[in-house]
Amino acid sequence: MAETVLETTGLTMRFGGVVATDNVNFSLKARELRCLIGPNGAGKSTFFKCITGLLTPSEGQVFMRNQETTGWHPHEVASLGVGIKTQVPNVMDGLTVVENIWMAARRFMPSKEASDKAQDVIERLALGSIAKAELGRLAHGERQRVELGLVVAADPWLVLLDEPAAGMTAGDVDRMSAIIDEMTRTAAVVIVEHDMQFIRSIASTVTVFHQGAILMEDHVDKVMADPIVRNVYLGKKA
Amino acid sequence: MSRSWGRQDAATIVAAIVLIWLMPLLISTYTLTVLVIYGMLALSLGLIWGFGGILCFGQAAFFGLGAYTYAIAAINVGESTLPMILAVFVPALFAALLGAMMFYGRLTDVYLGVITLVVTLILFKFVNSSAGPQYVIGEARLGGFNGIPGFHTLNIPGQPDEYIWGDALYYVCAVALLAVYFLVTWLLRSSFGRIAIGIRENETRVSLMGYDVRARKTILFAIGAAIAGLAGALFANWGEIVTPGLFSLGQSAEIIIWCIVGGLGTRLGPIIGAAGLAYLKFLLGQQSLIDNTLIMGIILVLFVLFLPKGIVPAVASLWKASFGRRSGRKSARRRHMRRVDSANG
Numbered sequence: 001m002a003e004t005v006l007e008t009t010g011l012t013m014r015f016g017g018v019v020a021t022d023n024v025n026f027s028l029k030a031r032e033l034r035c036l037i038g039p040n041g042a043g044k045s046t047f048f049k050c051i052t053g054l055l056t057p058s059e060g061q062v063f064m065r066n067q068e069t070t071g072w073h074p075h076e077v078a079s080l081g082v083g084i085k086t087q088v089p090n091v092m093d094g095l096t097v098v099e100n101i102w103m104a105a106r107r108f109m110p111s112k113e114a115s116d117k118a119q120d121v122i123e124r125l126a127l128g129s130i131a132k133a134e135l136g137r138l139a140h141g142e143r144q145r146v147e148l149g150l151v152v153a154a155d156p157w158l159v160l161l162d163e164p165a166a167g168m169t170a171g172d173v174d175r176m177s178a179i180i181d182e183m184t185r186t187a188a189v190v191i192v193e194h195d196m197q198f199i200r201s202i203a204s205t206v207t208v209f210h211q212g213a214i215l216m217e218d219h220v221d222k223v224m225a226d227p228i229v230r231n232v233y234l235g236k237k238a
Numbered sequence: 239m240s241r242s243w244g245r246q247d248a249a250t251i252v253a254a255i256v257l258i259w260l261m262p263l264l265i266s267t268y269t270l271t272v273l274v275i276y277g278m279l280a281l282s283l284g285l286i287w288g289f290g291g292i293l294c295f296g297q298a299a300f301f302g303l304g305a306y307t308y309a310i311a312a313i314n315v316g317e318s319t320l321p322m323i324l325a326v327f328v329p330a331l332f333a334a335l336l337g338a339m340m341f342y343g344r345l346t347d348v349y350l351g352v353i354t355l356v357v358t359l360i361l362f363k364f365v366n367s368s369a370g371p372q373y374v375i376g377e378a379r380l381g382g383f384n385g386i387p388g389f390h391t392l393n394i395p396g397q398p399d400e401y402i403w404g405d406a407l408y409y410v411c412a413v414a415l416l417a418v419y420f421l422v423t424w425l426l427r428s429s430f431g432r433i434a435i436g437i438r439e440n441e442t443r444v445s446l447m448g449y450d451v452r453a454r455k456t457i458l459f460a461i462g463a464a465i466a467g468l469a470g471a472l473f474a475n476w477g478e479i480v481t482p483g484l485f486s487l488g489q490s491a492e493i494i495i496w497c498i499v500g501g502l503g504t505r506l507g508p509i510i511g512a513a514g515l516a517y518l519k520f521l522l523g524q525q526s527l528i529d530n531t532l533i534m535g536i537i538l539v540l541f542v543l544f545l546p547k548g549i550v551p552a553v554a555s556l557w558k559a560s561f562g563r564r565s566g567r568k569s570a571r572r573r574h575m576r577r578v579d580s581a582n583g
Contacts (some may be wrong), residue, residue, distance in 0.1 A: 052446070078448035090446065092439035103436050107448045111429050150447065 002029040003065070005158050005188045006051070011060035013046050020046040022212035023060070030157070033184045035199045035220070036192045038209030039233055044192045045087060047209070048162050051190075052084050053077045064158065079107070083156030083187070087163050089143045093136035097127055097146050100135060104153040121153045125179060141172035148179055159189045165198040177202050196224070208232070247423070251416070258412045267408040269520060271476050274411045276516045277509035278418055278469040280496040284508030285422050286462035287497060289431065291438030292455060293347060296354030297493045299361050300329040300463035302484035304470025306365070306380075309480045312389040314376035317398040318475075321390075325471035326464045333463030337456040344452075355490070362485035385481030392475045403475075411472050415509070418465055422505055425461070434458050495534070499541050501548025510549060 006028040013021045021043040028034055036044045049055040051062055053074040061070045069077055078084060092100050101121050105114035122131050125145055135143060144164060151159055164180070165173050173195070180202055183189055193199055199206065199220055206223045208215040210232050216223065223229055261270055283297045307328040311321035336357060340350055369382025378386060392407065394400040402410055425431045436444045437451055445451045474480050483489070492515075500511020515534070522530035545552050 073445070073450075074442075075445040075448050075450050078446055084446045086442070086446070090440055090443040092436050092443060094439045095436065099432065099436075103433060103444070104447050106429055106433070150443070154447065 002031065004028065004063075005030050005065055006190070007063040008047075008051070009061050009063075011047065011050055011062065012058050013043075013050055013055060014058045019212050021050065021057075021209075024212075024214055026207065026214070028158075028188050028190060030188055031184055031186070033180070033189045033202065033204040034191070035202075035204055035206045036190065036209060037194070037196075037199065037206055037223075038215070042209035043212040044209050045162060046212075048160060048190075048192050051077075052082075052160055054086075078154075081108075081154070081157050083151035083154055083159040085147050085151055085159075085161045085164060087166070087192075089140070089147055091135045091143055091147050091150070094134060096134055097131050097138075097149075098122065100146060101149050101153045104150040108154055117153055121149050124182075125149045125152070126175075141168045144168060144172070145175065145179075148176070152179070152183065155186070157187050159183055159187045161189065162192045163194065164191060165193060165195045173198055173201070200224075247420070250419075254412075254416050254419075258409065258416075262405070262408065265517070267405045269517070271408045271411050272473070273513040273516050274408070274415050275469050275472045275476060276496070276512040278411075278415045278472070279466055280493055280500065280508035280512035281415075281418060281422060281505065282462045282465035282469065283493050284497050284500070284502065284505065285425075285465065286458055287494075288502040288504065288508070289426060289438060290434045290455065290458040290462075291441075292459055292462075293351055293494075294354045294459070294462070295351045295490055295494070296356075296358035297462070297466050298485055298487075298489040299354070299358040300333055300466035301470040301473070301489070301493075302361060302365075302480075302482075303329040303332060303463075304467030305474040305480040305484050306386070306470075307467070308471035308474045309386045309389045310375050310378040310380075312391070313378040313386070316390055318390060318392045319395045322392070322468075322471055325474075326467050329467030329470070330460045330464035334456060334460040337459035338452075341452040341455045341459075355487070358485055358487065358490055362482055362487075365485060366482040383482055385479050385483075387479040389474070389478075391478060407475060411476075414468065414472065418468070419505060419509070422465075426505070430454070430457075492534075495538050497548075499537065499548055501550035501552070504548075504550045504554075507548050507550035514549075 004027050006026070008024055008026045011021055011024040011026070012019065024043075024047060026047075036047070038044050046055065050057040053069070053072045053076065056071045061068055063069065064077070064080055064082065067080075069080070074084070092103070098118050101118040102114050105117040105121070109117065122128055125148065127146065127149060130138060130142060135146060138146070148164065151161075161180075165176055168176065177198065180189060180191070191202075203220055205217065206220045207217045208223060208229055215232065216226065216229065218226075265273075279297070279301055282300070283294060286292045286294060304325040308321045308325040311324045312318060315321055336354075340353055345353065365380060366383050368380035369384065371379065373380040373382070378389075380386065390398070392402040392410065394402060426435070433444065433449055434454060437454060441451050470484065473484070493512075496512040496515055497508045498511070499515060500509065501507025515537070519530055519534065522528070522533055541548065
């Protein structure tokens with residue numbers, strides 16, 4: 001039995017009268033790959049933000065490796081060894097790819113080693129041709145890939161990705177799945193995603209959100225075949 | 239990489255020494271001293287704004303605080319070494335407290351500007367209304383709008399009777415500016431400086447990497463204030479009087495204009511902007527045909543419209559375009575052409 005690395009109990013987030021996530025109990029084992037899906041407004045991103053510390057939940061707790069992290073700041077969560085990629089690409093536009101990745105690695109090692117690590121990550125993610133370019137000049141897919149590089153550089157044991165495949169070409173998506181596949185060798189990965197094609201390609205357990213709560217949790221094929229899930233997505237009455 | 243940096247540093251030192259030696263032939267050392275001091279003051283804001291992304295409307299507060307700290311301490315101590323040290327640490331401590339309040343309170347840019355502005359105003363109003371005999375620190379009277387005159391000016395450390403003034407004060411200020419410049423250079427090459435630039439670029443990302451952005455901004459803010467405080471203390475020695483005018487909004491605004499005109503995100507830009515504009519103001523002050531604040535305003539507007547990056551970045555890119563790596567650009571173009579060809583074919 002693998003260790004549980006991420007657990008939430010009764011996680012609830014209210015914005016005024018709106019309950020964005022409602023009493024969510026979620027748990028994730030080490031080196032597990034999990035996708036969170038659901039229609040718009042289902043509460044996936046709010047749930048994601050509560051875990052990463054970008055939002056403080058109204059009720060409930062978050063545990064990482066059995067340590068309570070409810071209400072921690074994002075930098076404290078990240079310091080534990082949690083790699084986070086937000087929905088909107090968050091990169092440092094005025095700096096080069098090398099400098100970006102160096103900075104991610106520097107948090108956990110001295111400057112010299114971080115430089116070596118950055119070169120290593122650049123090779124692994126095939127970023128060599130754009131290593132010296134400023135992020136602001138790169139294409140969307142490249143920026144997404146660099147942001148994954150920022151996550152990889154910190155050697156995380158838990159990776160949280162919010163819509164990593166959004167707005168990417170088919171080629172980019174393939175490359176992205178390969179990178180995520182490699183990540184799962186050392187880390188548990190949570191992916192919030194819309195793109196069903198992409199989820200099928202990385203074939204994992206899927207948690208379906210609907211109206212702030214977990215609707216079901218199963219393998220992607222079963223979830224896709226489920227009539228209730230299909231109705232939720234197509235907006236029919238079950 | 240490190241070798242080329244070394245060469246660049248050596249070139250900077252040589253250029254600086256030549257400048258320090260030659261400038262007195264053109265401009266009187268009395269004027270030069272204050273230009274150098276303004277350069278240091280501008281560099282303090284250039285560091286926190288240009289590299290840390292913290293737009294402080296109240297850099298004059300730390301400048302004035304440094305000057306007043308020096309004056310008050312010098313009257314009480316009767317020599318200059320300890321007051322100089324205090325003039326660096328008091329503003330730094332004040333900035334650390336103020337910064338911690340703002341950054342841990344998660345204030346965004348606009349509020350940060352408002353608070354630093356208001357703090358400057360409060361200090362100005364307070365010092366301005368401290369004329370009564372009850373406003374005394376040790377033996378020093380704050381003096382209200384009259385300021386504090388007659389304090390012990392800079393002396394050779396350990397020899398209170400050996401004053402440093404006139405030409406000697408100019409050389410001390412110039413060397414101090416050079417030292418601060420290299421301190422800033424070193425800081426920006428260190429991990430702390432590189433991460434500070436990351437914070438300027440994207441605060442959220444840096445915190446998602448696991449860095450405590452609040453603490454880092456507070457420290458950078460305090461370093462900027464320490465430099466401004468040092469400039470203030472030197473200014474007090476130059477003027478031999480400190481007045482509430484040091485805390486004025488005009489002074490604060492001027493520092494921001496120096497940085498914009500000189501070029502943000504460079505170390506040299508703010509220094510050149512400060513020295514250039516202050517000298518221009520000095521020249522304009524000698525005539526009475528046109529109001530010089532009007533000309534200052536026009537210069538700022540023209541720069542924002544036509545040279546928004548400032549003098550130094552513009553000159554640097556012009557230099558690169560005309561002399562730098564012509565062959566590199568050609569081969570890049572050839573590569574680009576080849577790509578276009580293959581795309582068409």
